[in-house]
Amino acid sequence: MLRLITDFDGPIMDVSERYYRVYLFCLEEIRYPHQAVRQLAKAEFWQMKRSQIPEKQIALNSGLDETQAQEFAQLRRKTVHTESYFEYDSLIPGAVEALLKIQQAGVDLAVMTMRRVKELDYACQKYDLGRFFPENRCYCLSNDYVKTRDIEDKPLLMTRALAELPPAADTWMVGDTEADIAAAKKHDIKVMAVESGIRDRTQLELYYPDLIVPDLNTAVNFILESRVSTSSSNT
Structure with a gap:
């Protein structure tokens, strides 16, 4: 059996609008009355996030002072x-088509995300994604889970998934951050990083995924083509 474990935010969901709306809210809340600030355009803000510019630096670049920058980050x-901002998430173009393609090819599909149950359920219901990810193929955080760091929490999810899922002859992980790469590498699983999420190519390269591809659709095509070529060479 061939399995694909995919992250949710980045490969499937575009979170850039949510993050930008939160940035705008925090800037407005923290600025002093009549203080002149430099509101970053969404493209500039998102590139900073993808380059892993710290929150405090984003605040300073926006015209806040050192004390405000600390408050902004907090x-x-x-x-x-928070619940009210999840409505700004949207589907990555081509993601649903990619999920359909991999499902119709008979590949076992699971999702692994740092979202909490209620956050994953919200998006799955809104975009009818439960058809791809039944409950026994969803690995996320409980609603009361106390997060530490994604790069530590995600490998724990992977450990749980591999203990519970039926054995697979071949497994791929697809994600958009160093946490996805770390989770896969810890368990000797092949990993593809996508450029459609919250890390740019330069950041992803630092963690040596097996491949870096533009999006989930490209990842799915690669996995299915690899399967065809493998089965051809075995005949």
């Missing part, structure tokens, strides 16, 4: 995963 951390 408020942003408290706000970015």
